[in-house]
Amino acid sequence: SQKIEQNSEALNIQEGKTATLTCNYTNYSPAYLQWYRQDPGRGPVFLLLIRENEKEKRKERLKVTFDTTLKQSLFHITASQPADSATYLCALAYNFNKFYFGSGTKLNVKP
Amino acid sequence: EAGVVQSPRYKIIEKKQPVAFWCNPISGHNTLYWYRQNLGQGPELLIRYENEEAVDDSQLPKDRFSAERLKGVDSTLKIQPAELGDSAVYLCASSFGGRDNEQFFGPGTRLTVL
Numbered sequence: 001s002q003k004i005e006q007n008s009e010a011l012n013i014q015e016g017k018t019a020t021l022t023c024n025y026t027n028y029s030p031a032y033l034q035w036y037r038q039d040p041g042r043g044p045v046f047l048l049l050i051r052e053n054e055k056e057k058r059k060e061r062l063k064v065t066f067d068t069t070l071k072q073s074l075f076h077i078t079a080s081q082p083a084d085s086a087t088y089l090c091a092l093a094y095n096f097n098k099f100y101f102g103s104g105t106k107l108n109v110k111p
Numbered sequence: 112e113a114g115v116v117q118s119p120r121y122k123i124i125e126k127k128q129p130v131a132f133w134c135n136p137i138s139g140h141n142t143l144y145w146y147r148q149n150l151g152q153g154p155e156l157l158i159r160y161e162n163e164e165a166v167d168d169s170q171l172p173k174d175r176f177s178a179e180r181l182k183g184v185d186s187t188l189k190i191q192p193a194e195l196g197d198s199a200v201y202l203c204a205s206s207f208g209g210r211d212n213e214q215f216f217g218p219g220t221r222l223t224v225l
Contacts, residue, residue: 004153032211043115043202043216044154051211089153097142097208098167101153 002027006090006102013080014110021075021105023090029068030092030100035075038087038104047088048075080109113137115217117203123223129191132220136185136205143180144214145188146202154202160186161208190222198224 003026013019023033032051036044050057050066050073057064063076077084087104094100116135124130136143141162146154157176159167162183171178175194180186190197200221204214 006153008151034213041218043204043218044214045216046213049211049213091153091214097159097206097210097212099144099156099214101146101155103151103153 002092002094002100004090004092004100004102006088007105008103010106010108012108012110015081017080019077019080019084019107019109021088021107023073023075023102025071025092028094029071030094032093033064033066033073034091034093034099035062035064035073036089036091036101038089044089077107080107082109082111085109115203115205115215117201117217117220119220120218121221121223123225124193125225126195127192129189130193130222131190132188132201132203132222134186134188134203134217136203137215140205140207140215141183142206142208142212143186144202144204144206145178145186146204148200148202148219150199157188193222193224195224198222 005024034049035047038044048064050064061078065074087106089104090102091099118133143160145157148154158171158178160180178188200219202219204216206212206214
């Protein structure tokens with residue numbers, strides 16, 4: 001079965017810096033990959049999607065990269081703010097709509 | 112536009128009791144998912160529906176879990192009987208289906224089995 005690794009340790013950064021989160025996977029590459037944000041007590045919220053044939057995607061302060069050779073996706077938040085503090089999940093999609101989620105990385109942005 | 116609605120938000124039961132969760136997806140979404148999320152983990156797919164058809168239930172523990180999506184709209188997930196290890200958050204999500212579609216999640220139901 002697919003194994004997905006996200007840093008289990010929380011990432012602590014200073015406001016204004018760039019946060020970089022990692023999602024590594026084993027076995028075969030997904031058709032596409034999504035990143036979600038989850039706040040305590042709430043369901044995940046979709047942020048970005050990147051397809052297997054895309055290298056990079058941007059949306060406002062967010063950037064996602066996808067390297068199928070390294071079997072890795074990186075998620076960047078530039079000019080981070082305390083409001084960005086949350087848990088970020090990557091989700092790999094196979095067979096169109098079968099999703100495997102990572103365990104998430106908690107981001108703490110300190111003012 | 113209303114999001115995905117789930118009820119109840121919290122449920123505490125004793126082991127061996129039955130429990131049911133209800134989900135109403137976003138109007139027009141053909142695909143509905145039930146996930147289980149344990150503390151500190153990501154969501155784990157239990158079952159996926161395309162309209163009223165369960166197209167992927169390979170991760171559903173069928174000895175005690177059951178689900179239905181009558182008329183292809185809202186859905187119910189049931190556990191009977193519940194075990195201590197079933198304590199988790201049960202999330203419902205929906206999407207338009209097809210490819211490259213984001214999932215919209217409900218707030219989840221936090222189940223505690225005593």
